[in-house]
Every structure is written in structure tokens, then in C-alpha cells.
Amino acid sequence: NFIEVPVLGEDLSYEILVSWLRGRERTLTASQIDVVKKAFHFCCLPLYVKLVFEEVSLWKSYTPPSGTALALTVKEVIRNLFVRLDKKHGQCLVSHALGYLSATLNGIGENELEDVLSLDDEVLTDVFQYHVPPIRRIPPILWVRISNDISSFLATREVDAQRVVFWYHRQFIEAASAYFLSDPRVSQKLNSMLADYWLNKWHNKRKPFAYS
Known part of the structure; x- marks a missing residue:
């Protein structure tokens, strides 16, 4: 039916x-x-x-x-939404958070996304540019604020017994890929970070990092 x-x-x-x-x-x-x-x-x-x-x-x-x-057009309005998110939450954080989300095939768990962002030196440098945190990890509230602004356009589902979040509409998948992943160097970097995370490259290891 x-x-x-x-x-x-x-x-x-x-x-x-x-x-x-x-x-x-x-x-x-x-x-x-x-x-x-x-x-x-x-x-x-x-x-x-x-x-x-x-x-x-x-x-x-x-x-x-x-x-x-x-x-x-739908495509242009979505792009304007991404521009507003950049201005409100910071271009570096938004482009990486939604870039990682868009780079996955079936979505990503929100805890996983926080983990990957916390391994991203560029994001850490941007977020903690004015002070050195006691724990080198992205505050969960940062992703919560972004996700709250786009909650109407995200869907949660079960994949391999895990709850993941992803874009709910095909046009968002296409627009996000074009906006966040069109640069091959950026796409390669984000996919490499995701691969390192899922392969447990830094599990129980201290990832080298220097604040600039």
C-alpha cells in the first residue's frame, strides 16, 4: 500500500x-x-x-x-541553513561535526561523534583557543547545541544494535556532502579520522597533541 x-x-x-x-x-x-x-x-x-x-x-x-x-530552491535554503550554523556555532566545529556525520554511510552514534571530534586537533585548537582544559575532550554541550538547531532534519535509527543519527532526507545528504565534503583534501582528512577511530588506533593510547 x-x-x-x-x-x-x-x-x-x-x-x-x-x-x-x-x-x-x-x-x-x-x-x-x-x-x-x-x-x-x-x-x-x-x-x-x-x-x-x-x-x-x-x-x-x-x-x-x-x-x-x-x-x-530546497538546495539553496539548506545551504543558507549551514551558513547560519557556521556563524552561530563556529565554522570549524560545524564543518567538522557535520562533515563527519555526512561522511558516514549509515549515520554515527552521538557519543562516537563526540569521540571523533575530541581526537580532531583542529577542532580542539579552535574550541580551546583561550584556555587549556583539564581534560582534552569536546564538551558535549557543543554538539547538543548544533543538533538542537537541526533536530527537525535529523533521524535516529538502529544500526547493528546501536542508535545512530543521520540526515533524514536525501536532499540534506546531497547538500551536506556538497557543502562540507566537496574539497577532496577535507573529505580525505575526515574519512581518515573516522577510519582511525573505528579501527581503535588511539584506544588506550595518548594521541600526540600540541596547543598552538
Whole structure:
């Protein structure tokens, strides 16, 4: 049996968006509503509507017009989401955390992701640039903050009796790979780090590291 998903259309897309905004006790100004409706004229796919909702829910009544422009494709809106994450949480941390996530085939356990990030010298140097921590490990709250901002676009599942997290939609897999792994050198480095971790290269060993 198949469940038919109806085409949303411009009007239904806007109604759904308003309903979601109401749930967060948010409203839009008249000019912002006009921006949204024009965007839905070009694209009203369910994923696009959800992405637009997550973006416009951040707008304030005083946000200037330059800050309320919407991309008109799913791919571009996802890219804008990644740019916002970079600015909010730090480009190094986000690019490595979501790069590792995107480099896996079936997802990665959140504890595993914290482990790999804690073996990543570049991330450690960036996170601890102002002080030397007593324990050389990424604070769990850093990934929690990122994952909270993209929770609507992540899925958890069981793989080999382990709970893992991964992108829930194909377009996110493609967009994340293009954004975080398009540079062959970066992709090779992240995949190498994952391989070292899963092969237990540093298990019960002290990984050489020097703060810069």
C-alpha cells in the first residue's frame, strides 16, 4: 500500500507555515508575509516549507529587508541553513561535526561523534583557543547545541544494535556532502579520522597533541 502525499500548493503552504509560527508564538510583518508568499510561488514542496519555517521563525519585526530574503530552491535554503550554523556555532566545529556525520554511510552514534571530534586537533585548537582544559575532550554541550538547531532534519535509527543519527532526507545528504565534503583534501582528512577511530588506533593510547 502507498500513502499519497498531496501537492501542498501556495495557499496550503502558507497556512501550514502560519500554524507552525503560531505554535511558537511568532508572527510576521506584512512585508515579511509578502516575501514568504512570493517564495511559495516558486516552490512549495513540503521540505521547502519546513525549511522556510525554520528560517522565518528567526526573523524579528525589525529585521531589515536584506535579512529577510529567501532562497527559492530546497538546495539553496539548506545551504543558507549551514551558513547560519557556521556563524552561530563556529565554522570549524560545524564543518567538522557535520562533515563527519555526512561522511558516514549509515549515520554515527552521538557519543562516537563526540569521540571523533575530541581526537580532531583542529577542532580542539579552535574550541580551546583561550584556555587549556583539564581534560582534552569536546564538551558535549557543543554538539547538543548544533543538533538542537537541526533536530527537525535529523533521524535516529538502529544500526547493528546501536542508535545512530543521520540526515533524514536525501536532499540534506546531497547538500551536506556538497557543502562540507566537496574539497577532496577535507573529505580525505575526515574519512581518515573516522577510519582511525573505528579501527581503535588511539584506544588506550595518548594521541600526540600540541596547543598552538
